[in-house]
Amino acid sequence: MNKFVKTALMAGAAWSALSTFAMAQDVAGPGDEATSVDEIVVTARRRDEALKDVPIAVSAISSERLDQTGASDITALQQQTPNATVQIARGSNSTLISFIRGVGQQDPLWGFEPGVGLYIDDVYVARPQGAVLDIFDVNRIEVLRGPQGTLYGRNTIGGAIKYVTKRLGNEPSFLGRGTIGSYDQRDFLMSASVPLSDTFAVGGAVAVYNRDGFGQNLTTGQEHYDKDVKAFRASAEWTPSDSFFLRLAYDRVEDDSSPRHGHREVNSTTGGFTPPADIYDTQAGLTGEQSVVTEGVALTAEYVLSDSLTFKSISAYRSGDTQTVIDFDQTPLPTLDVPAIYSDDQFTQELQLLFTGERWSGVAGLFYLDGTSSGVFDTIAGNLGVVIAAAGSVETESFSAFADFSFDLSDRLHASIGGRYTRDDKTGEVFRAFYLGATRSPLTGGTPRAILQTRTNYTASDTFEQFTPRASISYDFSDDLTGYASVGQGFKSGGWDMRGDAFLVPQTVNGYEPETVTTYEIGLKGSAFDRRLSFASAVFYSDFKDQQITTQQVATPPATGIASVVDNAGASTIYGFELEGTAYLTDSLTSTVSLGYLKNEFDEFITLVTGTPVDISNSRTPQNSPEWSAFWSLTHSSTVAGGDLRITPSVSYRSDFHLFDAPDPVLDQDGYALVDLAIIWRAPSGAYEFGVVGRNLTDEEYKVGGYNFAGATFNNSISAFYGPPRTVSASVTLRF
Template sequence: MKTMWKAALLAGAAWGAASNLAVAQEQAATEQGVGVEEVVVTARRREETLKDVPVAVSAYGAAALERMGASDITSLQQSTPNLTLQVARGSNSTLISFIRGVGQQDPLWGFEPGVGLYVDDVYIARPQGAVLDVFDIERIEVLRGPQGTLYGRNTIGGAVKYVTRKIGADPELRLKASLGSYDQRDFLISAKAPIGQKLAVSFAAASFDHDGYGKNLNTGAEHYDKDVATGRVSVEYTPTESLFFRLSADTTRDKSNPRHGHREVQALNVLGQPIPGGEVLPDVYDTRAGSGDSNRVENSGVSLLGQWTINDLITVKSITAYRSGNTEGTIDFDELPGAYLDIPGRYNDHQFSQEFQALFTGDRWQGVAGVYYMNATAAGAFDTVVSQINTTIATAGNVDTESYSAFADVSYDLTDRLSFSVGGRVTRDEKYGRVYRQNFTGIRSPLFGNNAAVPGLLRSSFTNKKTFSKFTPRLSAKYVISDDLNAYVSYSQGFKSGGFDMRSDQILTPNSADGYEPETVDSFEGGLKGYFLDRRLSLNTAVFYSKYKDMQVTQQTPVGASIASQVLNVGRAHMSGFEVEGIAKLAHWVSANVSLGYIKAEFDEYSALDLTSTPPVVRDFSNARVFQNTPKWTGNFGLNFSHDLGDNGSITFTPTASYRSSYHMFEIPSALDQGAYWLYDASLIWTSAQGRYKAALTGKNLGDERYRIGGYNFPQSAAVFYGNSVSAFYGPPRTVTASFEVKF
């Protein structure tokens, strides 16, 4: 527990430093009416102010997201403590997410994330297409730590809630156009209007396009380009004062070219000789990949919310949703014209979910209870093409999931100052998996059009079914120190069920057909939230200590011409740290935002099969393993200057700087690991006096930093057949965007 105390002391020091800073600023902030705006969130499935929620939550409204220049949800990692949200390696719109060291790097079908993504309370099961563009939005909430009680599915690390705009009573038509670097061309149209007294409709459509940051020097195609179209339509019906219905539908299509990454080392053939054209390219956004320039990701969904306010005490909700998605693309691991290690692939999935909630409110108590059901199928296929030995390994399969759960969370005010919350969820997941894997002689298998390929060794062919059940509790206590300051402590448990590895190779790992087991996180947290100096300063802090058990880790080890994939329950780990978020209103015309996150994450046990030994044996690798996508420090500082121009409107200027300390791409340290870096952004926004017109100029990564966000590591020392394939994927370069918006 020493690390817990260290984290608490560091959090206390940060709190004290921020408080002292605020005292120093008090003399300059004497203007009447200066104060920090109160934020309302629904982290506990009911509306509460951010200060009153005994959970570590970061909330961003539409105006704050605009000042940040947030084009999609990955921008949140720059300002949210201990958060990683990134575009997955080899993709344009697949999401990789980690909170406090818990997440899922591998987006293969059938694997489930450790951070839950919700759009209007609908769980999004697939990571493909989950890099949501920010448009027509009310707010985004990031809940840190296990959220197993109220959110359940795969929120062992936390949850990201994307809340779209409600229609409201006033009609509106909004047009927005953005032009910028790399021939950026973004367009948005949205409209909403009431129809009579009981019905209202809205729609929004957007396209996001820009040329590539680099080129495919082999084919001439754009590389790191964007070609996304999306739309959303909603209908709200209020037949009586106590009844409300909302029907929503959305669709997204991503036709951006595949991202093949950047070769980080010289390519080598099977004899260890340099491959012509396989040198390291000077521009990190360029490639020479030859596996193709075709990529398509489609997602769509429909949901129905029904709400009945029975009386002042009870409200019931029903949330029904269906979603489906398809992905067709390719990943070129070797970044060369030849197929030294190429992976064409396709995924498809669909999910149906139904949730019923009952919200209770009394004089001294409030809470929510409900049941949840989900039926989902994830399927796919891919070829592993190794041209140096004229071999293709074909892989295909599917995972069907039925999930049932019941949950409740109730808060009771023991006194006017002290309240307690008790919650729990019972979850039962039934999973059925089917895996097929076979060698073929030839370039590509019949799964991807080569019917002349000669079948060889059958590596896997099995079906299996497993059931996982778990009760996850949550306890918290909140004490109201004053009207403006609350303290809380909590214990929560998160659970992610087991499953089947779609890459299972029964030749190399015979037990892989048995699947892998669930993982759990037990988290202890304490925090202070409140306002100071007549609400000129807002501070939210948290300190946490978590125990990670039966941790699921994907490990891929080259063995000859094949790759041994294992999803392992490697053992135990612990994490501790603190988080500070603050807003200071320095004067009526300027405010400051600051966030700071610290985490220390270590393995206590890492038991895995060592496939490099003969025969393979189980070893404890804990001293040689590290947490991935978990920088020790994350921080952000920004200023927001505003000036009233009278009849000419108003103008705001927002410069920000964000920091991430060094972090690892995988549990095994490698040359792909990213060093510490800073990112600098700024936005300048003019708004007309009546709010009808708006113009903005936004700069991102103004220092033009080059930083890795993912990679593949198959060096020559591990597999001579793969062309010494070590490649990296990079975050966007410096961009500048000008936008104009008009409302009618």
């Protein structure tokens, strides 16, 4: 634990610097907004609590703060949250990739489980397609760091992201916003709610996002990195008495943006193709439909049974369909072209009993999920003269029972204990075959023809069971300062590799087992200097075992093919610290800071690609784990023309990191900083608002994803996907 002690000292030094800075100021108290940790209410433990009292590392980002910093979608969390990666997946426009504290999921292929759970109003979203949520009609976003296996269950070993929408009020409301900006950005948002009686209200929101591409497909002439998204949300709320609440909500997202193929980073070995001069341009030749549709309906009921007992039910159904094309080789040649179709659906039911006593509180419940995830894709390998077709599905029936209780051992000493039992029953079907001809297979709508060789064809079933406990103890050093220590565990379910080639890798039919993370954490939260400084800090140490790691295997003649191998190949030690703080420097000046330090190291990395187990951990580095992440913003408020003017410059920083476990000088990303500026003026009545937002003002070029198929077999296909360039937008908002 020497590393853990060292990290604690570093965290203390960083916090000391921030608190000393705040103490030196002649400051005034905070304004009316709920920004201190004892004012912010979160539901991280499935019940309403002040952030200060929650023994979990939680970032709670309000809609006001999101507006102030010009955040447009959920990926803005990466800039403002320490030790978090929240990005658009490679080759996609709306698929989410999330890592927290170095734990997550880069590969969004169906059948693979995420490592960070996403929730929309407490409804679990099992698949990442269509999950890059645009920020509208939102109350706050909570980011729970560290394993959340007790209260949120399977697939939250890195943490959880909770998207919390606004409840309808008992007064009519309307918001309309129009935005224009760089690259012919044209966005429109409208939301409204209307109470139809004293107990019943309806509301809805619609958003349309359009933007030309940052680049162009030089082969087809299509826009590249453009945006064409429509989102819709509707809800109805019924509150017949103080003890009963019922909400029916529906949401739908349609993404018809152009295919995103990426940028070739090196010269090709065939055809003489060189990297395009503009990093947002591509020479990809694969054409086809790009369409993502996700939708869901949820029914939430709350019934207050007594002063100490509340019952809650959350019933939900979600589905998604994706058609996409990805040209891995980034040339007009059909060297490595992948058309793909994904489909998923899920039904979830959660029942909760919330308890409140004089010196204790807690929640106990049951959770059920019935879901199916399926897909088909081709790997058109022109150099080999074949197409490799892969198809399959995973059916999951999951049941869990959980409980978490907190006890006041004294006026200042508190303890909590909880646990969750989860049982996953899964059935996987995997099919993989070669067809002659470097064109689409019959599985994706290509010319009907006989199978050249069946590589994989099996059905398997398995049951994965896990108990994930959590315990914590906290102490109120004062009314404004709380410290805590906790230990918690989470797991990600096992399964089968949907790309598995049983001809090359026979053990793929055995699947892989769950992976687990156990995290030890100490934290300090609170406010100081008459609440002029609000902060939350945490130091953590994680033991990551049985990591599910994907390794690509390319076979050359006389053996032919490309396949992935998924094994429980790794184990890691992860430790670091996190610090978030808000200082009210004067009546008109507020500063927000976050800082994350992360050390993520493989202890073991066993590969079977060579045929014999070999530990190559000394040559591997965990992906998406920058050692340092930081954010700083300064908001200046003043009265101009009778209205409220807020100017917020901000800077975010990420140190160098690897996109893949195997370091690659072509795809590794150096450290970079993003500079943003938001200027918002609101009229005295609050009825209208004008805003100007500049993002990435220094036009930083930085990678967020990539593919690596080096060598002559696949035309030296190394490609990268980049974050947005400098953009400026202006908006007008009407409210009443």
